[in-house]
Amino acid sequence: VQIEKRLLEALNHRDLHVMFLPQQDVKTGAITSVEALVRWEDSVLGTVSPEELIPIAEETGLINEIGQFMLEKSCEQAAIWAQKGMPIKVSFNSSIREFRDKNMVKTIRKVLEKYKCSPELIQIEFTEKFALEAEAEKAIVQQIQKLQQDGIVFVLDDFGTGYASLRYLQMLPIGKLKIDKSFINSVTKQEKLEKLVQGLVQFGQSLDLQVVAEGVESAEQFALLKRVGCDAVQGYYISPPISAEEVEKML
Ligand code: G
Ligand code: G
Ligand code: NA
Ligand code: MN
Secondary structure, eight states: OHHHHHHHHHHHHTOEEEEEEEEEETTTOOEEEEEEEEEEEETTTEEEOHHHHHHHHHHHSTHHHHHHHHHHHHHHHHHHHHHTTOOOEEEEEOOHHHHTSTTHHHHHHHHHHHTTOOGGGEEEEEEHHHHHHHHTOHHHHHHHHHHHHHTOEEEEEEETSSOSOOTHHHHSOEEEEEEOHHHHHTTTTOHHHHHHHHHHHHHHHHTTOEEEEOOOOSHHHHHHHHHTTOSEEESTTTOOSBOHHHHHHHO
């Protein structure tokens, strides 16, 4: 309960901030996009990790406010970079609860307009759990389709960890797939995992999806992912989450 009260205050006082996790194109080595991640330093509670923060926010409904905050920050930053001649795409994570709001399309369009941000610069990530639930909720699928038609790319996050059903790949206009870091962890140590990752890369690409590997921490992992044709990578080997200024220095 205390954490909920503090979070509400943090939202009111803008004590939340955003870090950006760079994503590197494997072929060109360029930083083509970043994932916006929420950070909360509370004066009483200290640093509250997203693993703790997000589930509480989802339960209490404050996830809608966090989502709005991340949407604003992502559009603002993408527009700033575009104006500086750095066309970096910015993705942010979303929860299904945000898409239950029937005004989600309108809200996103309004924020894009406010910052003069092109929809092509914005990517929205969701998990398999989200995708599976969304399948049964027509209004959510329609909102996602409208935003995709606007030019926003939808990203399937943590791919491979959730559910055996893949029907959502047909139902939802997904443009990009992120292989979960649990696969990448030991990929250089187990031949079976290497085959599995190679298979996931080919699977995604055969569906015209851009395939990204998460949690890349070593040169060996990077080399392997390059060899199996993975499109992009993110992880501590490239960079930890950093500030917008640090992203610019990386370019
Ligand atoms: O670095 P990191 O600890 O930020 O993220 C931990 C988890 O929290 C990840 O699964 C990430 O997707 C999630 N997360 C981080 N920021 C946000 C956010 O703004 N919204 C949602 N829904 N999830 C987030
Ligand atoms: O679930 P999601 O993919 O959104 O998770 C992003 C989370 O992964 C963030 O908490 C981020 O700090 C973390 N992360 C980013 N790169 C690495 C990495 O190379 N290794 C590990 N273990 N975590 C990472
Ligand atoms: Na994510
Ligand atoms: Mn992920």
